[in-house]
Structure formats: structure tokens, C-alpha cells
Amino acid sequence: MxxxxxxxxxxxxxxxxxxxxxxxxxxxAAAELTAARTxxxxxxxxxxxxxxxxxxxxFNAIDRVADSTGIPLEEKKADVTADFRAALGxxxxxxxxxxxxxA
Amino acid sequence: xxxxxxxxxxxxVRDDITAAQARTWEKxxxxxxxxxxAERIAIAAxxxxxxxxxxxxxxxxxxxxxxxxxxxxxxxxxxALEVEQIHRIRTDPGRLSRAWFxxxxxxxxxxxxxxxxxxxxxxxxxxxxxxxxxxxxxWPLPVAQPGEPSRHRPAxxxxxxxxHTLAPQDAIGTVDEDLYAGRPTAAxxxxxxxxxxxxxxxxFDLVTNQYIPPQAMMDFDNEYRAINHAQIELVAxxxxxxxxxxx
Numbered sequence: 419m420x421x422x423x424x425x426x427x428x429x430x431x432x433x434x435x436x437x438x439x440x441x442x443x444x445x446x447a448a449a450e451l452t453a454a455r456t457x458x459x460x461x462x463x464x465x466x467x468x469x470x471x472x473x474x475x476x477f478n479a480i481d482r483v484a485d486s487t488g489i490p491l492e493e494k495k496a497d498v499t500a501d502f503r504a505a506l507g508x509x510x511x512x513x514x515x516x517x518x519x520x521a
Numbered sequence: 522x523x524x525x526x527x528x529x530x531x532x533x534v535r536d537d538i539t540a541a542q543a544r545t546w547e548k549x550x551x552x553x554x555x556x557x558x559a560e561r562i563a564i565a566a567x568x569x570x571x572x573x574x575x576x577x578x579x580x581x582x583x584x585x586x587x588x589x590x591x592x593x594x595x596x597x598x599x600x601a602l603e604v605e606q607i608h609r610i611r612t613d614p615g616r617l618s619r620a621w622f623x624x625x626x627x628x629x630x631x632x633x634x635x636x637x638x639x640x641x642x643x644x645x646x647x648x649x650x651x652x653x654x655x656x657x658x659x660w661p662l663p664v665a666q667p668g669e670p671s672r673h674r675p676a677x678x679x680x681x682x683x684x685h686t687l688a689p690q691d692a693i694g695t696v697d698e699d700l701y702a703g704r705p706t707a708a709x710x711x712x713x714x715x716x717x718x719x720x721x722x723x724x725f726d727l728v729t730n731q732y733i734p735p736q737a738m739m740d741f742d743n744e745y746r747a748i749n750h751a752q753i754e755l756v757a758x759x760x761x762x763x764x765x766x767x768x
Contacts, residue, residue: 430751431751431752432752433752433755436748436752437755437756437759440760441763443650444650444760444763451656452656459532463747464531464532465535465747466747468532468533468535468538468747469535469748469753470654470748470752470756471650471651471655472535472730472731473731473746473748473753473756473760474650474654474756474757474759474760475648475649475650475651475653476647476727476757477732477756477757477760477761478646478647478760478764479643479724479727480647480724480728481614481615481761481766481768482610482611482614482642482643482764483639483643483710483713484710484713484766484767484768485610485617485764485766485768486606486614486617486622486642487713487714488683488684489681489709489710489712489768490682490768491709491768492708492709506762508762508767511765511766512615512618512765513616513618513766514767516619
């Protein structure tokens with residue numbers, strides 16, 4: 419399923435389902451997390467669920483490493499991603515001024 | 522001793538994930554570079570406690586966290602300074618600022634212990650979020666093991682971040698050369714906790730196994746997980762966006 423709107427996959431197989439899970443695992447709604455988990459298992463299988471949970475969990479942690487140490491984005495990465503960072507609203511994040519470009 | 526095992530789950534968990542988390546839990550209980558085992562367990566427990574802290578909830582809802590003052594709901598095992606560090610990193614990382622960090626330093630925060638503490642928080646968040654995702658209770662924290670911190674400080678003279686960092690070229694020829702495997706460059710995120718090399722190694726054990734190994738990141742001709750590269754990065758990007766992580 420691809421397309422636009424709240425349920426769009428963004429051109430990635432099962433994208434909406436994965437985004438739903440990533441959102442739910444950071445949230446407080448247990449029923450929504452259960453539903454998101456079930457959806458992945460039914461559509462993609464149990465191994466996909468556990469690998470998805472592993473990635474979501476790891477990034478929930480590594481974000482804290484980046485943000486608590488104040489590590490800046492590499493200049494090269496900042497340069498090549500400038501357009502879509504602006505388009506996605508990342509430049510509006512609270513820490514964008516301090517950490518958004520190279521050291 | 523807590524045994525981390527996902528054998529009874531209806532879905533398969535890769536053995537390398539289970540093994541990496543087991544190593545993490547074992548090391549969590551042991552003295553590290555700047556913390557004794559009991560401090561590491563107290564930090565881990567406080568990181569969990571932060572999710573139920575009323576002050577943290579009010580700050581999270583405020584336009585600026587600095588607008589809300591008060592006392593954290595804490596477990597009483599750590600200093601107020603340490604509690605503030607742990608709670609803010611756990612509950613509102615996207616709005617941490619250099620001014621906040623410098624405020625902690627002005628009140629006596631020790632930079633090396635700060636970085637070591639970041640490592641503990643990161644490890645616990647990585648494991649706890651995984652169990653939450655699978656509908657499991659968090660693993661019981663391990664029992665602290667005796668021993669003294671090594672207090673090894675590398676030749677970290679550069680401030681790539683708010684904290685001192687060990688530049689890859691400065692590690693060459695030192696006891697910390699293995700941190701970068703002799704390479705002259707490294708991603709900034711890998712250097713972030715390099716003031717405490719052991720913290721980097723411990724956390725990137727989880728990175729390699731819960732995410733993908735470094736050599737697999739740009740290998741788009743092969744897939745290494747049950748979800749493909751694009752799906753992995755979509756999940757990672759969504760989580761980071763929700764955390765308002767610029768990096």
C-alpha cells in the first residue's frame with residue numbers, strides 16, 4: 419500500500435505499519451502498542467516484529483547519547499541533507515541551532 | 522542473577538540480540554570507569570523512575586522545561602544533581618541544551634561521571650524499550666557487583682561536543698587505540714562518549730546487534746535483518762523525530 423495521507427507507506431513496504439509501531443512504542447497507550455504489534459506480526463511475521471522493536475529501542479537510546487553529549491551533526495551530512503531537513507521541519511527542533519550543523 | 526531470555530515468546534528474537542543484552546546486563550552490575558556497581562544500578566533504577574516523575578511530566582508539557590521548577594520524584598539513592606541529569610536525559614532529551622549542561626557543571630557535576638552515566642541510561646533505555654515493544658515487563662535489574670572504578674581517562678583533549686572527546690587520531694599509539702581500530706576518523710556519534718571508551722564499546726555492542734553492524738549500513742546489495750534497510754531507517758527516523766533528535 420502506497421500513497422499519501424496519514425496511512426501512507428511513503429514508498430516503503432509496510433511503512434505506515436512500521437511508523438505506527440515506532441510511535442506507539444514511545445507512547446503511553448498500551449492498547450495501541452498491542453494493536454501495532456499485532457499488525458506487524460500478521461503482515462510481516464514475528465521476526466520482523468522483533469527486529470523492528472530492536473531498531474526502535476536502539477534509536478530511543480542513541481538519541482539520548484547524541485542529545486546529552488551535545489554531539490553535532492557532521493558538516494558533510496548537514497550539507498547533503500539540508501534541503502530535506504528543512505522540508506521535514508527538523509530545523510525547527512529545539513536543539514537544531516546548537517547541534518544541527520558541524521562542529 | 523537475571524537471565525535475559527526470550528525463549529518463551531511466540532516470535533523469534535535473534536540470538537545475537539539476546540546475547541548482547543545479556544552482556545549489557547552483566548556489565549551494568551559491575552564497576553565501570555568512573556562508577557561503582559551500586560551507582561550504576563542506582564542510575565538504571567532512577568532512569569526507570571523518571572518515567573513516573575510528576576515534575577518531568579510538567580516540564581515535558583511546558584513551552585520550556587526551565588519554566589517549571591520543583592523537586593523530582595526520585596528514589597533517594599543519588600544526589601539532586603545526578604537525579605536532574607538522569608531524569609532530563611530520560612524524559613526530555615530533545616530539549617537538553619549547552620546552558621543546561623553548563624549549569625550542571627557549575628554545580629559540581631564531574632564530566633567523566635556524567636558521560637559514564639549517559640552510557641548507563643542509554644543501555645537501559647535500549648533494553649527496556651525493546652521489552653516494552655514486545656509487550657514484556659522490564660527485566661529486573663541485576664545485583665551490583667563489588668569493585669572499584671578504573672578511573673582511566675583517555676587523551677581526550679578535544680571538545681567535539683559539550684563534553685571532552687577522544688579524537689581518533691589522538692587515540693593512535695595509546696592504550697585506547699582499539700576504540701577506533703586504528704582508523705583516523707569516526708562518526709561523531711561514535712565519538713560522543715569517547716571520554717569514557719568503555720562506555721562507547723559497551724553501547725555499540727547493542728548498536729551492532731539491535732541495529733546493524735557498521736559494515737552493513739551502506740551495503741544495500743544485501744539485507745541483514747527481517748526488515749530491509751529502508752524499513753530500518755524509517756523506524757529509526759520516526760523514533761528520532763519523536764525524540765526531536767537533530768543528530
